[in-house]
Amino acid sequence: MNWLTRLRTLRILKRHAIPDHEWRRVVDQLPLAAALDTRERAQLRVLTTLFLHHKSFTGVQGIEVTFPMKLVIAAQACIEILKLGIALFDGWKEITVYPGAFRVERDVEDELGLVHRESRALSGESWGRGPVILSWEDVEQDSFQLRPGHNVVIHEFAHKLDMLNGRANGMPPLHPDMPIEAWTQSLSDAYERLTRRVAHHHNRINAYAATDPAEFFAVICEYFFTAPDLLHEIYPRVYRQLKAYFRQDPRERMERAPPPN
Secondary structure, three states: OHHHHHHHHHHHHHOOOOOOOHHHHHHHHHHHHHOHHHHHHHHHHHHHHHHHHHOOOEEOOOOOOOOOHHHHHHHHHHHHHOOOHHHHHHHOOOOEEEEOOEEEEEEEEEEOOOOEEEEEEEEEEEOOOOEEEEEEEHHHHHHHOOOOOOOHHHHHHHHHHHHHHHHOOOOOOOOOOHHEEEEEEEHHHHHHHHHHHHHHHOOOOOHHHHOOOHHHHHHHHHHHOOOOOHHHHOHHHHHHHHHHOOOOOOHHHHOOOOOOO
């Protein structure tokens, strides 16, 4: 970053520092943060501070979004960008929090080309330059105990990263040293294998990943951070691609992590 950006960042970190007791009380309860080493925790605190400064939280249907709740969401979102930088979450501002699953209605076209109205209950949703929408009930369920393959915050913010190339298609903007062909081949092969297994009920990965390539990417990101051994066992090439993209190795990190409280 240039000197002016660095000066602004340092000013934010000084003026809007997260109190030590608040930081420790929340982050010590998050399994994904517990696995971080001292340096990574310091990086996470910086990113979380910047995230909280730049984003706004709105509670709906009567829920009050407290500072600890904001910390839970922000810290886990920033674990995804720990080695990538806060700029990847630029271009949008709002996080909307519902008390529980929220219902959406949309027009859906079926296999015959007929359009009908469909109503679904969701735990989270992301819009390109719009908000991230989360169910606090689901955030709470996924955050304070490790649920292999399940973390709604990781899922929805993975969509945000995916949409940086203009649309959700399972391919976020890759680093210059990452061949597009290797990413495409690895994830496409795994997605096709999963759709076949789901059809025969033999899948070990959440069947929701077979919805489309965008959902496949978001779901495997959940596994990458919450069940890295399982993802590596089933899709080792996919794991290597995510390791290169996120510049993190959760398998190695969890091997040295302290036991949960």
